[in-house]
Amino acid sequence: xxxxxxxxxxxxxxxxxxxxxxxxxxxxxxxxxxxxxxxxxxxxxxxxxxxxxxxxxxxxxxxxxxxxxxxxxxxxxxxxxxxxxxxxxxxxxxxxxxxxxxxxxxxxx
Amino acid sequence: xxxxxxxxxxxxxxxxxxxxxxxxxxxxxxxxxxxxxxxxxxxxxxxxxxxxxxxxxxxxxxxxxxxxxxxxxxxxxxxxxxxxxxxxxxxxxxxxxxxxxxxxxxxxxxxxxxxxxxxxxxxxxxxxxxxxxxxxxxxxxxxxxxxxxxxxxxxxxxxxxxxxxxxxxxxxxxxxxxxxxxxxxxxxxxxxxxxxxxxxxxxxxxxxxxxxxxxxxxxxxxxxxxxxxxxxxxxxxxxxxxxxxxxxxxxxxxxxxxxxxxxxxxxxxxxxxxxxxxxxxxxxxxxxxxxxxxxxxxxxxxxxxxxxxxxxxxxxxxxxxxxxxxxxxxxxxxxxxxxxxxxxxxxxxxxxxxxxxxxxxxxxxxxxxxxxxxxxxxxxxxxxxxxxxxxxxxxxxxxxxxxxxxxxxxxxxxxxxxxxxxxxxxxxxxxxxxxxxxxxxxxxxxxxxxxxxxxxxxxxxxxxxxxxxxxxxxxxxxxxxxxxxxxxxxxxxxxxxxxxxxxxxxxxxxxxxxxxxxxxxxxxxxxxxxxxxxxxxxxxxxxxxxxxxxxxxxxxxxxxxxxxxxxxxxxxxxxxxxxxxxxxxxxxxxxxxxxxxxxxxxxxxxxxxxxxxxxxxxxxxxxxxxxxxxxxxxxxxxxxxxxxxxxxxxxxxxxxxxxxxxxxxxxxxxxxxxxxxxxxxxxxxxxxxxxxxxxxxxxxxxxxxxxxxxxxxxxxxxxxxxxxxxxxxxxxxxxxxxxxxxxxxxxxxxxxxxxxxxxxxxxxxxxxxxxxxxxxxxxxxxxxxxxxxxxxxxxxxxxxxxxxxxxxxxxxxxxxxxxxxxxxxxxxxxxxxxxxxxxxxxxxxxxxxxxxxxxxxxxxxxxxxxxxxxxxxxxxxxxxxxxx
Numbered sequence: 001x002x003x004x005x006x007x008x009x010x011x012x013x014x015x016x017x018x019x020x021x022x023x024x025x026x027x028x029x030x031x032x033x034x035x036x037x038x039x040x041x042x043x044x045x046x047x048x049x050x051x052x053x054x055x056x057x058x059x060x061x062x063x064x065x066x067x068x069x070x071x072x073x074x075x076x077x078x079x080x081x082x083x084x085x086x087x088x089x090x091x092x093x094x095x096x097x098x099x100x101x102x103x104x105x106x107x108x109x
Numbered sequence: 110x111x112x113x114x115x116x117x118x119x120x121x122x123x124x125x126x127x128x129x130x131x132x133x134x135x136x137x138x139x140x141x142x143x144x145x146x147x148x149x150x151x152x153x154x155x156x157x158x159x160x161x162x163x164x165x166x167x168x169x170x171x172x173x174x175x176x177x178x179x180x181x182x183x184x185x186x187x188x189x190x191x192x193x194x195x196x197x198x199x200x201x202x203x204x205x206x207x208x209x210x211x212x213x214x215x216x217x218x219x220x221x222x223x224x225x226x227x228x229x230x231x232x233x234x235x236x237x238x239x240x241x242x243x244x245x246x247x248x249x250x251x252x253x254x255x256x257x258x259x260x261x262x263x264x265x266x267x268x269x270x271x272x273x274x275x276x277x278x279x280x281x282x283x284x285x286x287x288x289x290x291x292x293x294x295x296x297x298x299x300x301x302x303x304x305x306x307x308x309x310x311x312x313x314x315x316x317x318x319x320x321x322x323x324x325x326x327x328x329x330x331x332x333x334x335x336x337x338x339x340x341x342x343x344x345x346x347x348x349x350x351x352x353x354x355x356x357x358x359x360x361x362x363x364x365x366x367x368x369x370x371x372x373x374x375x376x377x378x379x380x381x382x383x384x385x386x387x388x389x390x391x392x393x394x395x396x397x398x399x400x401x402x403x404x405x406x407x408x409x410x411x412x413x414x415x416x417x418x419x420x421x422x423x424x425x426x427x428x429x430x431x432x433x434x435x436x437x438x439x440x441x442x443x444x445x446x447x448x449x450x451x452x453x454x455x456x457x458x459x460x461x462x463x464x465x466x467x468x469x470x471x472x473x474x475x476x477x478x479x480x481x482x483x484x485x486x487x488x489x490x491x492x493x494x495x496x497x498x499x500x501x502x503x504x505x506x507x508x509x510x511x512x513x514x515x516x517x518x519x520x521x522x523x524x525x526x527x528x529x530x531x532x533x534x535x536x537x538x539x540x541x542x543x544x545x546x547x548x549x550x551x552x553x554x555x556x557x558x559x560x561x562x563x564x565x566x567x568x569x570x571x572x573x574x575x576x577x578x579x580x581x582x583x584x585x586x587x588x589x590x591x592x593x594x595x596x597x598x599x600x601x602x603x604x605x606x607x608x609x610x611x612x613x614x615x616x617x618x619x620x621x622x623x624x625x626x627x628x629x630x631x632x633x634x635x636x637x638x639x640x641x642x643x644x645x646x647x648x649x650x651x652x653x654x655x656x657x658x659x660x661x662x663x664x665x666x667x668x669x670x671x672x673x674x675x676x677x678x679x680x681x682x683x684x685x686x687x688x689x690x691x692x693x694x695x696x697x698x699x700x701x702x703x704x705x706x707x708x709x710x711x712x713x714x715x716x717x718x719x720x721x722x723x724x725x726x727x728x729x730x731x732x733x734x735x736x737x738x739x740x741x742x743x744x745x746x747x748x749x750x751x752x753x754x755x756x757x758x759x760x761x762x763x764x765x766x767x768x769x770x771x772x773x774x775x776x777x778x779x780x781x782x783x784x785x786x787x788x789x790x791x792x793x794x795x796x797x798x799x800x801x802x803x804x805x806x807x808x809x810x811x812x813x814x815x816x817x818x819x820x821x822x823x824x825x826x827x828x829x830x831x832x833x834x835x836x837x838x839x840x841x842x843x844x845x846x847x848x849x850x851x852x853x854x855x856x857x858x859x860x861x862x863x864x865x866x867x868x869x870x871x872x873x874x875x876x877x878x879x880x881x882x883x884x885x886x887x888x889x890x891x892x893x894x895x896x897x898x899x900x901x902x903x904x905x906x907x908x909x910x911x912x913x914x915x916x917x918x919x920x921x922x923x924x925x926x927x928x929x930x931x932x933x934x935x936x937x938x939x940x941x942x943x944x945x946x947x948x949x950x951x952x953x954x955x956x957x958x959x960x961x962x963x964x965x966x967x968x969x970x971x972x973x974x975x976x977x978x979x980x981x982x983x984x985x986x987x988x989x990x991x992x993x
Contacts, residue, residue, distance in 0.1 A: 027136065028143040046144075047167030050137065051175035058179065066132075069139070071146075076136045 012052050014095060015042070017080060017088040020062060024079035026069060027053055053078060061087050133176055137169055191518035198519060205491060206523075209484045212881065213527025213572060216473075216480035218534025219874070221565040222555065223473040225539045227466055229556030230376055231452035231459055236556070237371045239309030240412070245419055246454040247276070247409040247426070250445040252719075255455050257405040258446060260386065260398060262433055266446065269429050272417045275307035278409045279374045281457075282392045283848075284356045284382070284658055286342070294655060294848055295338070297382035298373050299389050305333070305365075307412055308374065312365035315350040323386040326397045330388060332356060333365040335372070338381040356382070356658075359391045372552065374410065377458030379552045392658065403440040408456040411448070423448045458551065462542075464947055465867045471943075472627070472874045475620045477568065479878050481575040482613040483885045484523065488576060489610055490892050492516070520577025528569035532557075535565070545866040546859070610889050611925055617885045618929025618966065619936065621878035625962035626937045628875035630944060630951055631868040633958060637950040638861050643694065644792025646734030646822065647854035650830055651692050652847050653818040654838055659845055666815040669841060673819070674726070676837040682825045687733075688726035688809055688817040693794055693853070694860040699723055700812075705777035706765040720761070721794065722778070722805045724812045730756075730789055732822045740772045740787030747808040753778075754808060756787035761803035778807065796860055798949045820853075827852065867947055879965065882929075883973040890922045890977035901981050902989025911982035918981045922974030923967075930966060934959065 019025065019033050030053075031044045056062045061084030069075040080088070141162050148158035166172060199206040233241050247266075249258035260278070267276040278301040283294050298304075302324075305317030312333055322329040332354065334343075343349055353360050361384065373380025389398050389406070398404040413422050430446040453460050492499070499512060539555030546553075654673075656666050670688060677686045691697045699721040705711075711718050727743045730736075740756065747754055755776055762771050771785045791801045809817060823830055831850045838845050858865075894901070901914060909917075941953035951958070 026139065028140045045167075046140070046165050047172055047175075050140075050172050051179040054176045055179040069143075073139055073142065074135065075139045076132065 012044070012048060013056060014088070014091050015044075016049075016052060016056060017061065017084055017091070020078055020080045021085065021088060024065070024067075024077045026067075026075040026077050028075070030078070056084070060084070133173055137166070137172060141166065141169070188514075188518065191515045192522070194515060195519040195522045199522060202491065205487060209487055209523050210526045210530065212480045212484050213524055213576075214530030214534060215877065216477045217524070217528050217531030217565060217568055217572070218538070219476055219531075220473045220568050221531050221535030221557070221561060222538040222541070223466070223469045224561045224564050225535055225555030225557045226542050226553075227470065228558060228561050229539070229554045230462055230542070231466060233556060233558065233560075234376045234451065234459065235308070235372070235374050236554075237310050237368060238374065241451065243274070243413045243415065243417075244451050245411050245413060245422065246449040246451060246456070247411050248447055248449060248455050249405060250447050252443045255447070256444070257456075258407045258409060259402050259405045259440070260407055261400065261402045262430075262441070262446070263407055263409055265433055266426060266429050269432075270411070270422075270425055272414055272422050272425050274412045274414045275303060276409060276411045277301045277304045277307040278386055278407045279304065280389075280406065280408050281375050281378060281380075282384075283655070284392065286354070286356055294846060295381045296378050297384065298375070298380045299386055299392055300383050301409075302385050304383065307410075310368060310371050313368045315363070315365035317365055318383075318385050324399070325387050326399065327359070327390055328387050329385050330359050330361045330391075331364045331385060332361040333367055333383045334363055335367050335379075335381045336369040337379070339366045356384070359388070361388075375457050376454060376462075377551050377553060402437055419448055419450060458553070461863050462553075464945070465863050468627075468867050468944070468947070469870055472624060472871055475624055476874050476878060477572070479617050479620050479881050481572055482616045483881050484572075484576050486610055486613045486885050486888060488516075488520070489613075490888055493892070517573065517577035520573045520575075524569045524572040524576060527572070528565060531569075532562075532565065535561075542866070545869060546862045610892075614882070614885050614889050614925050615929040615932065617878075617882040618926055618970065619933040621875070621882040622930055622933030622962055622966050623937050623940065624871065624875035624878045625965055626933075626941060626958055627944065628868070628872040629958035629961050630941060630948060630953065630955060631864065631871055633955065634948045634951045635861065635864045635868045638797050638864060639857075641793075641797050641950070643797060643853075643857055644735060644790060645693065645853065647852065647857055648822070649733060649853045650821045650823065650827065650850055651818050651853060651856065652831075652834070652850035653816060654845055654847060656816045656845075659842070661815055663813055663815060667810070667813070670726075670817070672841055673837060676840070677819070677821060677834065680830075680833050680837070682823050682829075684822040684824070685728050685732040686819065686821045687729040687731075688819055689729055690724040690809065690814045690817045692818050692820075692856060693792065694796060694856050699794065702779045704765075707775050709765045720803050720805065722755075722807055723794075724809045724814055724817070725806050726809045726817070729806070729820070732820050733792075734822070735792055736790045738788045738790060739770065740785070742787060743806075743808045748810040749813070751811075753781055753783035753811050754786045755783045755805050756789055757785055757805040758789055758803065759791045760801040761805055762788060764803050776805070778805075783807065797857065864947060864949075879969055882966075883969045886922060886925065886970050887973040887976065889925070890918065890974050891980070893921070894918060894977045894981045897981075898984055898989040901984040902986040905984060905986040906990065914982045914984070915978045918978035919971070919974050922970060922978070926967060926970035926974075930963060933966075934963075937962075 015034050016030055019030050019037075022033075025033065027049055031046060031049055034042055034044050053062070053064075057064055057078070061081055062078045063081050064076050064078050066074060067077045141159075144162035144165060145155070145158045148161050149155060153161065163169070235241060235244075238244070247258065247263075249256040249262070263276060263278060267273070270276065278299070280299040281296065282299050283296050286295055300318070300323075301307075302318040302320055302322045305311060311317065313336070315333070317333060318329075318331065322331060334349075339345060339349060346352070349363055349366060351362065351364075353362050355361075367383070373383070384392070386399065393406060398406055411422065411426075413419075426446050426448060430441075430444065434441045434444060449455055449460075451459070453463055535555075535557060539557055540553070542553045542555065543551050656669065661669065674686055674688070677683060691699050700723070701719050701721050703719050705718070725743065727745050727747070730742050738759070743754070743756070755778065757771055757776070762768060765771075765776075766774060771788060774785050775782045776785055777783075789806075791804075793799060794802065794804055819834075821830060821834070825833075827850065831847070834850070835847055838847065904914065904917075937959065938954060944953055
C-alpha cells in the first residue's frame with residue numbers, strides 16, 4: 001500500500017477540512033476549490049483525496065450526504081461536523097505556530 | 110501492513126456491504142465524469158478526456174481499495190495501538206500495575222470461586238446427570254414438619270403424576286465391604302430400579318437396574334459400583350461384571366460399573382455403589398419396608414416434564430397426597446408431600462449450606478465493588494498525573510472518543526489480567542469449601558463450567574467499564590487552554606474530581622463497615638453457640654458397630670451388646686459406657702410418638718402431642734453427664750420382661766405434669782402405658798440453637814435396636830480407646846469393623862460448622878475490605894496533600910503551626926470516613942436482618958457489633974490519614990510558594 005507520508009497526509013486533511021468549513025462540497029469540488037484558492041499552486045493528488053475523505057468521515061470529523069450537483073448529477077457532499085470544526089481550529093493554530101517557528105528559524109540563519 | 114490488520118480486513122471484505130460499495134462506485138464515477146467534462150471543455154476529444162481523467166485519479170480500483178481500507182482499518186488499528194500503548198503504560202508503573210491486578214485477581218477470583226461453589230453444590234450438584242434444572246427433591250411432611258416418605262406412597266405419586274417425567278428414589282446408606290484383607294465401611298445409595306435411566310447416566314460396563322428389580326423382599330441382590338470403587342478395590346478388573354461381592358452380609362452380583370466422574374445424587378458425599386430398593390432390609394434392617402405405607406424411609410427426586418414449574422408440580426402432588434390421606438387415614442393422616450428446589454434439598458447438605466452460600470455471594474459482590482472503587486481511584490490518581498499527556502494528545506487531534514477507548518483498553522488489560530489470575534484462584538479454591546469442615550469427610554466440589562465462566566467474564570467486563578470509565582470522567586474536565594501550563598495548584602477539596610474520588614472512598618468505607626458488622630455479628634453468634642452448654646459432657650467418645658449389615662438378628666445383637674459393654678467397662682481408665690440409638694446433634698433422627706398423659710387434656714386445636722425420644726441403655730446419663738434430678742437411671746433389670754418404664758426431661762414435666770413430680774406417673778408411648786421412673790435435666794437434642802423441648806428416654810432393651818451407638822466416657826486419648834475397643838470387638842467377632850469414632854465435642858463442632866464457614870469467610874473478606882478501604886483513603890489523602898502544597902505553604906506562612914495542618918488534613922480524611930460510616934450504619938441497620946437464622950442469641954442490630962466495627966474502621970482510617978497529614982506538616986512554605 002503506497003501510504004503518503006504523515007506530513008502530506010496531515011496537510012491534506014487540514015486543507016480538506018478548511019475547504020469544507022465554508023460550505024458542504026463534493027470531492028471534485030474540494031479538489032477544484034483548493035486549486036483555485038491556492039492560485040493553482042496546490043494540486044491535490046486525486047488518488048489520495050478520496051481515501052482521505054473516507055478516513056476523515058470515519059474519524060467523525062466530516063459527514064457525507066447524497067445530493068444534486070450544479071449540473072444535476074447525483075453527488076456525495078461532505079460537510080464539517082462540530083468535532084471536525086474543533087479539530088480544524090486546533091490544527092490551524094498548530095500549523096500557524098509551526099510555520100511561524102520555521103519562518104523564524106529560516107530568517108535568522 | 111501487519112497480518113493482524115490484514116486478516117480481519119480480508120475477512121470483512123468477504124462480507125462487504127453492497128450499499129457502501131455501490132456508493133463508493135458512484136462517488137468516483139461522479140468525479141470522473143466531472144473531470145471528463147472539464148477536459149472536454151478544454152478541447153480534448155471524449156476518449157482522450159476519459160483517459161486523462163483516469164490517469165489523474167490513478168486507477169479506480171486502487172482508489173476504491175484504499176477507501177475501503179481507510180474505512181475499516183481505523184477500528185482494528187486503533188485497538189492494536191491502544192493495546193500496545195496500554196501495555197507500555199502498565200509496564201512503566203509496575204507498582205501500580207501489580208497492586209491493581211492483585212486487587213482485581215482477589216475480587217474476580219473470590220467471585221468466580223463462590224460462583225463455582227454455588228454451581229457445583231446448589232445448582233448443578235450432580236456431575237453427568239442430565240437436565241438438572243428440571244430435577245426437584247421430594248420429601249414428606251407431617252403437620253408441616255419434614256419427614257421421609259414411604260415406598261408405597263411414592264409408587265402412587267409416580268403412577269398418578271402427569272407433570273412428572275420420572276420419579277426416582279435415592280437413599281444414602283453405608284456397607285462394610287471387604288475385598289481381600291481390607292474391610293471398610295463405604296457409602297452408597299439404595300435406589301429405585303429406574304434410577305440410571307431417570308438421571309440419564311449409563312454404566313460404562315454392564316447394565317443399570319432392570320424394571321422390577323426394586324420389587325420383592327431381598328429378591329435382587331445386584332449391585333452397580335462406582336468407577337472409583339472399580340479402580341481402587343477391584344483394580345479395574347475387566348471381567349468384573351457377573352462377579353459376586355459380599356456387601357454387608359449379603360452376597361451381591363455386580364451388574365454394572367458407573368461412568369467415571371459420576372458420584373451419585375447426594376450433596377456432600379461421594380457414592381461408591383448402588384443397590385435396588387428391594388434390598389433395603391439388608392441395609393436398613395427393621396422388616397420389610399416395601400409394602401408398609403407406615404415405614405417412612407425414602408428420599409426421592411422428580412424430573413419434571415419440560416416447561417412444568419415447581420408450583421404446578423407441587424399442586425398436582427399435593428392433590429395426590431391428600432387423596433392418599435383420605436384413602437389410608439391410618440398411616441397418612443396429617444401427611445403431605447412437598448417439592449423442594451434442588452438447591453434447598455432438605456435431606457442432604459444443600460439446605461444446610463444454602464444460607465452460608467447466599468451470604469458468600471453477597472460478600473463476594475461487596476468485595477468486588479470495593480476493589481472496583483479502589484482500582485478506579487488508583488487509575489484516577491494516575492490519570493491526573495497523566496493529564497499533561499492527555500491534553501497534548503487532545504491538542505494534536507485525538508478525539509475524546511479515542512482517549513476514552515484508550516482508557517477502556519487499559520481497563521480491559523487490567524481486568525483481563527485480573528480475570529486470568531482470578532480464574533486460577535477459583536480453580537485452586539473450587540474444592541476449598543471442604544476445608545471448613547475438618548474431620549467430616551465431605552465431598553463438596555465446586556464446578557467451573559461454561560455458566561461460571563460466562564458469569565466471570567461478565568464480571569470482568571463490568572469491572573473494565575467501572576475501572577476504565579472512572580478516569581474517563583477526568584478527561585471531560587481537560588481544557589485545552591491549559592495545554593502546556595503546569596499543574597494548577599489546588600485548594601483542599603475544591604475541585605470536581607476531588608468530589609468524585611471522595612465518593613469512591615466513602616463507598617469503600619461504607620461497604621467495609623457493612624462487612625465488619627456482619628463479621629462481628631456472626632462471630633458473636635458463633636461464640637454464643639459454642640458457649641451455650643449442650644447439657645451433656647462433650648468429653649465422651651462415640652462410635653457404632655455395623656451389626657445389621659453383618660447379619661445379626663435381635664437375640665445375637667443383645668448378647669453381643671451385653672458382652673461388649675462388660676468388656677469395655679473392664680478396660681483401664683473407663684469411667685462409664687452406655688448405648689443409645691441416637692447421638693445428640695448428629696444427623697440421625699430420633700423416634701417420635703404421639704403421647705398421652707393421665708390428666709393432660711390435648712389442646713382442642715388438634716396441636717400435635719408427638720414427642721421425641723431416645724432408646725438408651727443403663728448408665729446412659731452417668732456416661733453423658735446429664736444430671737438426674739430425681740428418681741433413678743435405667744438398670745439391667747429394665748429388660749423386655751420387666752414393666753415398661755421411661756425417664757423424662759424438665760420441659761416435658763413442665764408441659765404435661767405442670768411441674769408436679771412425675772415419678773410414678775403414667776405415660777403412653779406408641780399405644781402402651783409406661784411408668785415414669787426418673788427426671789433428668791434438659792439438654793440439646795438436634796442443635797445447639799434449638800429452644801428447650803419436651804423429650805423422654807426409654808430403655809434400649811424394651812425398644813430394641815440392633816445397631817445403637819456406643820458412648821464411652823474416659824480420660825484416655827482417642828487412639829488408645831479406639832484400638833482397645835476394636836480389639837474387644839474383634840475378640841467377639843473377627844469379621845466386624847468400627848464406624849468412625851469421634852468425641853461429642855467434635856459432634857458439637859460439626860453441628861456448627863456452617864456458622865464457622867460463614868464467620869471465617871466473612872471475617873476474611875471483612876479484613877480484606879478494611880485493608881483496601883485504608884489503602885484507598887491513604888491514596889486519596891496523599892494525593893490531596895501533594896496537590897495542596899501551595900495552600901499548605903500559604904497557611905504556614907500566615908502562621909499556622911504543624912498541629913493546625915495535622916488537624917486540617919486529618920479532619921478532612923475523617924470527614925470522608927464519617928460520611929462512609931453514617932451511610933454504612935444506615936445500610937447495616939437495614940441489611941443485617943438478612944443474616945437471619947445464622948444469628949443465635951444476637952440481635953442483628955447489636956450495639957456491641959456496630960460499636961466494634963465503628964471503632965475498627967475509625968482506627969484504620971485514622972492510621973491511613975496520619976501519614977499524609979504528617980507529610981503536610983513537613984511542607985516547606987518557601988519552596989511551596991516559590992514553586993508557583
